[in-house]
Amino acid sequence: MKRIAESTVRRLSLYLRFLEEFEARGLATISSDELAARGGTTSAQVRKDLSFFGSFGKRGLGYSVAELASRLRDILGLGRQWRVVIIGAGKIGAALAQYHGFRQRGFMIVGVYDSDPAKVGKRVDGLTIRAVDQLAADFRRDAVDIAVLAVPADAAQPVADLAVAAGIRAIMNFAPVQIHVPEQVALKTVNMAMELEGLSFLLTNGRIVDN
Amino acid sequence: MKRIAESTVRRLSLYLRFLEEFEARGLATISSDELAARGGTTSAQVRKDLSFFGSFGKRGLGYSVAELASRLRDILGLGRQWRVVIIGAGKIGAALAQYHGFRQRGFMIVGVYDSDPAKVGKRVDGLTIRAVDQLAADFRRDAVDIAVLAVPADAAQPVADLAVAAGIRAIMNFAPVQIHVPEQVALKTVNMAMELEGLSFLLTNGRIVDN
DNA sequence: GATAACTTGTGAAGAAATTCACAATCTCTC
DNA sequence: GAGAGATTGTGAATTTCTTCACAAGTTATC
Numbered sequence: 001m002k003r004i005a006e007s008t009v010r011r012l013s014l015y016l017r018f019l020e021e022f023e024a025r026g027l028a029t030i031s032s033d034e035l036a037a038r039g040g041t042t043s044a045q046v047r048k049d050l051s052f053f054g055s056f057g058k059r060g061l062g063y064s065v066a067e068l069a070s071r072l073r074d075i076l077g078l079g080r081q082w083r084v085v086i087i088g089a090g091k092i093g094a095a096l097a098q099y100h101g102f103r104q105r106g107f108m109i110v111g112v113y114d115s116d117p118a119k120v121g122k123r124v125d126g127l128t129i130r131a132v133d134q135l136a137a138d139f140r141r142d143a144v145d146i147a148v149l150a151v152p153a154d155a156a157q158p159v160a161d162l163a164v165a166a167g168i169r170a171i172m173n174f175a176p177v178q179i180h181v182p183e184q185v186a187l188k189t190v191n192m193a194m195e196l197e198g199l200s201f202l203l204t205n206g207r208i209v210d211n
Numbered sequence: 212m213k214r215i216a217e218s219t220v221r222r223l224s225l226y227l228r229f230l231e232e233f234e235a236r237g238l239a240t241i242s243s244d245e246l247a248a249r250g251g252t253t254s255a256q257v258r259k260d261l262s263f264f265g266s267f268g269k270r271g272l273g274y275s276v277a278e279l280a281s282r283l284r285d286i287l288g289l290g291r292q293w294r295v296v297i298i299g300a301g302k303i304g305a306a307l308a309q310y311h312g313f314r315q316r317g318f319m320i321v322g323v324y325d326s327d328p329a330k331v332g333k334r335v336d337g338l339t340i341r342a343v344d345q346l347a348a349d350f351r352r353d354a355v356d357i358a359v360l361a362v363p364a365d366a367a368q369p370v371a372d373l374a375v376a377a378g379i380r381a382i383m384n385f386a387p388v389q390i391h392v393p394e395q396v397a398l399k400t401v402n403m404a405m406e407l408e409g410l411s412f413l414l415t416n417g418r419i420v421d422n
Numbered sequence: 423g424a425t426a427a428c429t430t431g432t433g434a435a436g437a438a439a440t441t442c443a444c445a446a447t448c449t450c451t452c
Numbered sequence: 453g454a455g456a457g458a459t460t461g462t463g464a465a466t467t468t469c470t471t472c473a474c475a476a477g478t479t480a481t482c
Contacts (some may be wrong), residue, residue, distance in 0.1 A: 010405060272429070
């Protein structure tokens with residue numbers, strides 16, 4: 001299989017969201033053009049993105065909304081439940097734990113951890129906060145797939161190492177630092193400071209014009 | 212001026228973070244090679260990124276840590292304070308309002324808004340929550356630069372429209388939907404569901420190998 | 423002040439992503 | 453069942469991004 005660009009995966013995710021909208025509105029079929037318009041891209045881009053995975057449309061007609069949505073769910077691996085733990089029960093961690101959009105999309109939060117003994121034992125959204133030390137012991141038992149890191153900057157790497165040692169396969173990092181993991185571990189970082197700096201750059205340099 | 216790629220801006224932001232680390236460790240100069248190693252990129256990439264903005268190094272020697280950091284701050288527009296409002300005082304909004312990393316980097320939170328009358332008047336991190344209706348009236352007075360959207364999916368577009376009408380120039384969107392703004396308004400979206408789906412894709416399709 | 427050891431800045435080459443453009447195919451209508 | 457109209461799937465062209473590779477400049481050493 002050919003290497004798939006990250007940008008392609010992001011767009012697939014978007015397309016799926018739009019398809020669900022269209023499905024809710026009762027539409028049965030949709031063209032690459034309509035999908036592109038909704039997502040701010042081009043019809044050629046939509047068709048190329050899909051072409052990496054097969055051919056799902058009918059010439060002259062477009063795509064069946066329900067079928068394409070289902071195919072995209074398969075491609076994105078959303079046909080199953082993913083078991084997620086949140087490490088760090090501070091403001092961000094707690095907010096994430098209580099965000100029900102995750103469960104809705106098949107990401108089930110099965111544990112919340114913190115290193116602060118004062119927090120251990122308290123409950124967040126129906127889950128009891130456990131000590132980080134227990135991580136390794138719990139991981140296999142709970143069949144954890146994904147660890148969400150919501151810890152302070154200086155704790156991020158050590159905690160990531162712990163999770164990797166416990167056998168985690170994917171990490172989503174909200175700590176404002178770059179962390180390093182073995183390459184067989186999937187990693188995504190969301191760094192809000194960096195995003196804000198991106199806005200700052202745009203504001204400072206104006207809309208950048210070619211030439 | 213040539214168009215600068217978003218990926219370049221993200222890397223500049225990273226370089227700055229590393230430079231601050233190096234500065235704290237008392238290093239005076241650094242080579243593109245060392246900077247690249249820290250950031251998981253190549254020295255050629257570092258030099259190319261910087262070359263869009265000028266030439267800041269000394270051949271044979273490298274870069275002055277302090278000077279390059281200062282230049283990057285200028286390029287990224289971090290030499291000034293940016294005035295930020297957070298719209299939506301739910302879990303995410305409140306967590307963001309209390310995150311002091313922003314202030315530290317020059318992003319000053321000057322207002323928190325919510326549409327829920329029950330929340331209006333309460334305080335978050337020293338700021339009184341105001342009604343969304345007041346947005347337009349407050350914007351100019353408070354010289355707001357950036358609006359952070361932390362509202363539910365269905366409120367995102369209407370609230371963004373409100374902010375745009377009030378004259379906002381940049382929006383950072385945490386709502387799990389795509390929003391549309393006029394092209395002179397800078398927009399960044401952080402969609403956690405989408406990031407998780409990216410991980411799901413990687414887990415499902417394995418590390419993707421070329422060919 | 424000549425030589426060796428480094429390291430930048432940048433055109434040119436290469437790779438990757440996007441867009442173009444059109445043959446192939448499907449539906450609908452008469 | 454033939455013709456008109458629509459839309460896909462995909463090689464080829466184009467554009468964008470990354471890497472290569474090397475001349476030019478700097479410092480240190482003897």
